Amino acid sequence: MDSQGTADEAGSTATPWQRPQALLLNFFAAHLLGRDEAVYSASLIDVLAKVGVGEHAARSTLSRMTRRGLLQRHRSGKRVYLGLTEYTASVLQEGGTRVRQAVNREWDGHWTVLGFSLPETRRSDRHLLRSRLAWAGFGPLQNGLWITPREVDLDQLLEGLDVADHVKAFRATTLHPTDIQEMIAETWDLEELAEGYRGFLRRWDIADPMASAQDVLPQQLLMHTQWTLLLRKDPGLPVEHLPSDWPAVRAEHVFLRMRSVLAPQAEREVDAIVERISLPARDATDPRDRQGKRTA
Template identity: 50%
Template structure:
């Protein structure tokens, strides 16, 4: 969410600038998801330019997302409007759940672990890549070759959707028993130092008030804040508190995120209401099944 060598020393711990697709997904999740609308490409260009993304980068990323089935397009006169697909809606709803319902720390662990083992043919490189990406997002860590573990009860069916790999995958739920060293298991499966570093970079970027208000544009700041928070929590297994270091920075970072989000959101949404040109999904021949918040 920059080259570090070119930054002053006090900014060396700041996160990298978010990629255009990450910003676009945040934009669609915050301002399109749940409203039952398409939004004009010109409006998207306006919003992303506020966050420092060039018109060329935004256009090429929108085209790539459309080719990957993440966006649908429709034309009205000389304007092109883009909207969400079932696939992108599911991705954004999952992110919304992770940010607002689950939170950054698992305060209710019951000692259950989910284990998933897979062995796929060598030719299934795409399926292995997709599955590993989904497992990481769901909080799994690699315990050993082909065996992944998550520190909670996980519904794995959505992780396997579209892979057609059921016969190559085994899933179990279990509890750790002696002589298992849970602390060692955690160290083997997850790089907690790297994850803590992501939270600390987020804090370095947003916790100091003067840094958090560098730009006078609340819409841009809101977009950057949410995108960088998603980058911070990506890959966090949400281990139960008893398995975390005493100085684990996740809750402090989450408090900063939620406080700033509450401050920025009203102004950001007011600006978005002025600049976004939208078209109801029903006018594109799609049922307007989602309602405005």
């Protein structure tokens, strides 16, 4: 399941980081992750209104996210409150680590290499697997062979796909005469990645983000959402093999600075408009941890 929901909102004319589901997930990540709380549904509609989302679109998004297991309903009297499911909380927790580091400065020289071969009769499974691989940061090195510099949770990657018998995966290093920079340029669209970061800098690299002390929450949500969606497209390529002027370096600095500046006032605004209830403490252990993971 794709927590950012780019596919289910594909018909929207909004920029991806302005879409209601992505904004809501970033709201929960910034203000409720790690807390056993649920938010009054009307409060969530008020939050989305601050970033220009109409009531009908907001209600439809909340309903869809609940149906798909991203949010869970809780009742208190006649009111409906919405909280994170265990699955969504775990995805956001993992994402929280990534948002702090867009630049891969500590690459160990290893690639995760995944090869697969599916018959023509399973064309739809092949398409789904390719989509999962691209979403996880893999790039197609050649037909049926994909690579990423990240270590990957294979169980999570292949969950729900009946393809395990057709997949081989391992960690490997490159050998001479492979040119790593040339391989990266042939496997990923570096210009598209760079333009995404340049767009972020054009919007958020400003001298005084607190020039207006009111309505900081919308700025925070839009910035966080644009940033997280950028990182979802970034395979985490090692910085030593990227151009010297790689814009993610500056963009990472700007995001961390803006996040620190905006967070206190945004939290005060949330306290003023959001009604919450406490929930019983959940088991913080990821179910996959209890069962064991396969990684490559």
